[in-house]
Amino acid sequence: MKPCEAPNANKTCWNCPAAKLKGNVDFRACGQSKEKLRELKADKQVMIECKRRPELGHFEPTITFEQCPEWESTEYGYMLRDMRVMILGIDGYLGWTLALKLGNLGCNVSGIDNHLRREMVSEKGSHSIVPIKNMEERLQAAKEVLGIDIDFRKMDLSETEKLRRFLKEVEPEAIVHYAEIPSAPYSMIDMEHAVKVQRNNVLNTLRLLYLMKDITSETSLIKLGTLGEYGSPLTGRPLFEGIFPADATLEWEGRKWSMGGELTPRDPVSFYHVSKTQDTFNVYEACKYFWLRSYDVMQGVIFGVHTEEVSADPRLRTRLDVDECVPPNTSVITNFDTRPIKDIENGDRVLTHRGSFKRVTKTFNRPYSGEMVKIDVPYVTEDLSLTPNHPVLVVEKKRKVVDGKNEYSFSEPFWMNAGKLLSQAHEPSSxxxxxxxxxxxxxxxxxxxxxxxxxxxxxxxxxxxxxxxxxxxxxxxxxxRRKIKDLYLVRPIPSDTEDIEAIDVREETGYGVREGDRLYTPNPANQEKKWGKWIPAQIMVDESFLKFAGYYLAEGSCGEYHVEISFGKEEDKMVENAENSFQRILGKAELIESNHKIKVKVSSKAFARLVNKLFGAGARFKRIPDWGLKLPLEKQKVLIRSYWEGDGWESEKREGEPEFCFSSNSSRLIHQLQLLLLRFRIISSLHKREREIKLSFEGREPYTIDSKQYQLSITGTSARKFARKILGRKIREPERAIEHARWEKEYCLIPIRNIWKENYDGEVLNLEVENDNSYNILGHAVHNCFGTVINRFASQAALGIPLTVYGEGEQIRGFIALEDAMECMVRLIISPPEPGQYDVVNQVSGVHKIKNLADTVARVSNEKFDLDVKIQRLENPRVEADRHPFEAVARKLPGEFGFVPKVSPEKEVTRMLELLTQPEIRERIREKVHLIIPETFWSGEKREADVLEVYQPGTKEAGIFTGKLNTVLPEDIVAKIQASEKTPVKKRAKISANGGDPQKEESEVEGEE
Known part of the structure; x- marks a missing residue:
């Protein structure tokens, strides 16, 4: 770049973040500008120090970037050599892309991220359409491919002390703030999500401003706002760049006021936009009070996937996001039991498709009338019932012939909608x-x-x-009966393992007086004083305790002051085992014999409370504690074996084929045992029997109670595994062993016996689950049912499905392509504002109508990619004007920073479709296509939007209003852009170098999306 051509060539040390402003005068202390200070103290000099060149001492801040050897010329202007830039939210769509670009320019890039974006997208049951690597792999790829070494820390902005230390360590010269929740729909789901957005965006930004004041006050802050803060004024008032221009006036009742320098009115359209607006005021005030410096970037709707850096290697790709249900009695596996989905509450932990128990963050219900898919699978008592769009985790069996023999393998698990699963069924011949x-x-x-x-x-x-x-x-x-030959349902095997060595009785029960390693019963008159006998303060979770636990769950009872286990007189071996267990745990045990039973008993109020808390009291309420489901297999084996000895039996299903059975009156316990057996790769069938029991006591009227008994039966190959792994027997495998279930890695694969559809009219429910965002119904994994408009259109077009336009599609918005947005950010980073300066830039390269954008995407899809894409209008979930004027003022970036947009919507859509139509990515879109339709209305209502109309692209009239982009681009640049927009569409094999833009409305740089 030639001297003086750089837009920031004449900026001085006063703008440089390496300048130490606490020279002979601390300007923040006096709260005055440099010029005001000179007026007040004409005999004083304004001087600074340079952090990079301390040998210069104090000097006047008059050296320009062009003159300073610390600044070097680049295509974007003068840039501070090895500039230290910290990116908050570095793992996101924009953060990662900018990190690679800055690193490629020679900046020292650091950043933090708490991976909240990944969690949010997972929470909504979605994933990045473009597959992205985890942060460790990303960083390694950046080093290998681009030679960039990024200093990354996993951190939340709310972790004040961690962030304070990192700021002191890095001493950034620019901070880019992307670490905010970026989704309007997410903020409108309900109160919890709205509060989460406000807390994350507003409070964390305020925390950052105070840390900058204390640690890095000279650092330039580039904060991402949004053009949506302004709303869409129905008066047609231009969207000035954050602050009214100097010549702006307000006239009312014959009087006029100057509005110059005042903040442009805001009219946010969601709680997300409200949080951004509050950020604007906080940053504005911090610059005024703390003499911080900041650019507030009001960015238009961003779109695209391409920059030179992210396209250099598949591992460097940035994310690309796009923004159903079961009947109320369907059983869901929790960490305690299997219960109807209607009884699941926020905070409950459910088994996910990864075999972990995760917390439910939200429950949903809605009325539903239509077809329900029913699936009959072995080993459970109920049929699965799902809406056709509800995803189910399945695997496909694959065959290949090797040396004349069939060999079988299974695919990786993938999600398939229940309706599609039904379409795979066929009637078997017999x-x-x-x-x-x-x-x-x-x-x-x-x-x-x-x-x-x-x-x-x-x-x-x-x-x-x-x-x-x-x-x-x-x-x-x-x-x-309709079977599905080569598809199996996936039943996850619980994988969480966590050993517990001992239980603190006082901590677990809140009862007793501890003295050293002993726990005493408290004195009734004074609960803090010991009284009576003691038990160990800590009970070891060892073989003795787990044997006791198994016997208790099978044959035990618990009162207020005692725990006892009953055996038949012939069960002398178990009596001995139980007595020994009590002796090892508590050092005491009592044997009580009656006509037909022997009871092993221990009297201790503290121990009775512990047993009741951990394992429950009463046959219907027995359970295994949460930690018991995570114990190592060796410990769980002891528990299962002792339970089977107490309440199980063995029979012979057929000659030489053993069958092992468990029974219990507790639904919770029997389902937990079924889960534990899965960890040993033992599959069991669950049966339920309901019966009436008549009871009569002397002096009382006889009465009847309903009783349910649950039974697990283990047969075939699993029975032989049970004999070997649990009971320790030697047992011979037959020459040909057949098992319906298959085992693959961490999953049990279950065949589908029958699948059909039924009509249903009632309520359906769904769950949001942290991280994995899936849950298990009857043991089988199902999924619970973000992005920008062009990204959504391109994703839909890649599948050839209708593009979804909300309402009339007359909404007008400002847009900018990813590549152009990154250039804007670089230009802002290398041209810092003055101390105390708060400035706003509107980052937008085009103004477009939504329906015209849909036309552009459909036209490119159909003519360049031979797709057949239509457009459908949906009921608008937002509360907004469908028709409105729109004029965005974007003069600063082109006028002061030298930015000229290079990427039109058509050019970027072509790039996107070249990527999204690749088979593996198209399949990722197909997996989540049901999530692209909005289900959250701004009113908070949860339902699918109604389809209003389906039409061919290019058949709609222009409409009443046109958008306008008010810029200061030179006339030759404007003419070049307008000419490129009229370039005829060409087939993919002959795409021109500059792509081509959609036709635009009459304006300086206009268009519709």
Whole structure:
């Protein structure tokens, strides 16, 4: 770049973040500008120090960037050599892209991120359409491919002391603030999400401003705002760049006021935009009070996937985001039991598809009338019931022939909508289904007085089969079962493992007086004084305790002052084991014999409270504590074995084939045991039996209670595993062992016995689950049911499905491509404002109508990519004007910083579709296509938006209003952009170098999206 051509060439040390402003005068202390100070103290000199060149001592801040050897010329202007830039939110869509660009320019880049964006997208049941790597892999790829070494710390802005230390360590010369929740729909879901957005965005930004004041007051802050702060004024008032221009006036009742220098009115359109607006005021005041310096970037709607750096390697790609249900009685696996989904509450932990128990963050319910997909699977008592759009985790069995033999393997698990799963079903052929037609014909022949032999010959059936039809009334039935041959449902195996060595009785129960390693019963008159006998203050979770736990769950009872376990007189071995366990745990045990039973008993109020708290009291309420589900397998084996010894039995299903069974009156306990067995790769079938029990006591009227008993049965290959792994027996495997379930990595794969659809009219529910965002119904993983408009359109177009326009599509917004936005940020970073200066720039390169953007995306898709894309209008979930004027003023970036937009919507859409139509990425979109339709209305209502109309691109009229971008681009640049927008569309093989832009409305730089 030639001398003086750089837009920031004449900026001075006064703008440089390396300048130490506490020279001979602390300007912040006096609260005055440099010029005002000179007026007040004409005999004084304004002097500074340079942090990079302390040998210069104090000097007047008159050296320009062009003159200073610390500043070097680049294509964007003069840039401070090895400039230290810290990016807050570095893992996000913009943060990662900017980090690579700055690193490639020679900046020393550091950054923090708490991965909240990843969690939010997962919370909504989605994922980045463009696959992205974890941060460790990203950093390694940046080093290998671009030679960039980024200093990253996983940190939240709310972690004040961590951030304070990091700021002191890095001493950044510019801070880019991207660490805010960037989704309007997310902020409108409900109170919790709105509060979360406000807390994260507003309070964390305020915290940052105070830290900058204390540690890095000379640092330039570039904070990302949004053009949405201004709203869309129905008066047509231009969206000035944050502050009214000097010549702006207000006229009212014949009087005029100057508005110059006052903040432009804000009209935020969601709680997210409200948080951004509050940030604007906080940063504005901090610059005024603390003499911080900041650019507040009011960015238009951003779109695209391309910059030179992120396209250099697939591992460097940035994210690209795009913004159903089960009946109320469907059972969901929690960390305590299996319970109806309608009874699940926020905070409950449910088993996810990764085998971990995660917290439920939100429950949803809505009325539903339509088809419900029903799935019959082995090993459970209920059928799965799902809406057709609800994703289910499945695997596909693959076959290949090796040396003349079939070899089988399974795909990685993937999500498939229940409706699509139903479409994969077929009716199996069998002799019974085939005989139905023969039977119908045989009935007609029988009326002709033909013999059984004659009929059998005519219908091509065996004699005894025809005889059974007419003599035993064994009539063949129509086969209604529909199987899916090569798809298996995935049942996750609980994977969390955490050992517990001991239990602190006082901490667990809140009862007792501790003295050293002993816990005493408290004195009734004074709870702080010990009284009576003691038990160990800590009880070891060892083999003795787990044996006791198994026996107690099977045969135990618990009162207020005692715990006892009952055995039959013939169960002397278990009596001995239980007595030894009590002795090792507590040092005491009591044997009580009656006519038919032997009780092993211990009296201790503290121990009774502990047992009640951990394992429950009463047969229907027994349970395994949460930590028991995570114990190492060796410990869980002891628990399972002792329970089976107490309440299980063994039978012979067929010769040489053992069957092991458990029973319990506790639904919670039996489901927990089924989960524990899965960890040993043992599959069990669950059966439920309901019965009435009549009870009568002397002196009382007899009465009846309803009782439910649950039974687990283990047969086949799993029975032999149980004998070997749990009971320690040696057992021979047959030559040919058949098991319906398959085991693959951390999953159990279950075949589908039958799948069909039924009509349903009632309530359906769904859950939001932290991190994994999935849950298990009846043991099978299901998914719970972000982004910008052009990104959404391009994602839909890649699948050839209709583009979704909200309302009339007449809304007008400002837009900018990712590549252009990154250039703007670089130009702002290398041209800092003066101390105490708060400045606003509108970062926008085009103004477009939403429906015209849809036309552009559909046109590019159909003409360049041979797709057949239509447009559909949906009910608008937002509260906004559908038709309105819109004029964005964007003069500073082109006028003061030298920015000229280079990327039109059509050019970037072409790039996007080249990426999104790749098979693997198209499949990622297909997996989440049901999430692209809005389900959160600004009113808080949760439902799918109604389809108002489907139409072909290019068939809609222009509408009443046109958008306008008020800029100061030179006329030759404007003419060049307008000419490129009229370039005819070409096929993909002949795309011109500059792409081509959509046609725009009449304005200096206008257009519609």
């Amino acid at each position: 002799k019974y289904a085939g005989n139905l037609a023969k039977y119908q014909r045989a009935k007609k022949l029988k009326k002709k007085k033909m013999s059984i032999s004659e009929i059998a010959e005519k219908v091509d059936a065996k004699y005894h089969t025809v005889w059974a039809w007419f003599n035993k009334e064994q009539q063949p039935q129509e086969c209604k």
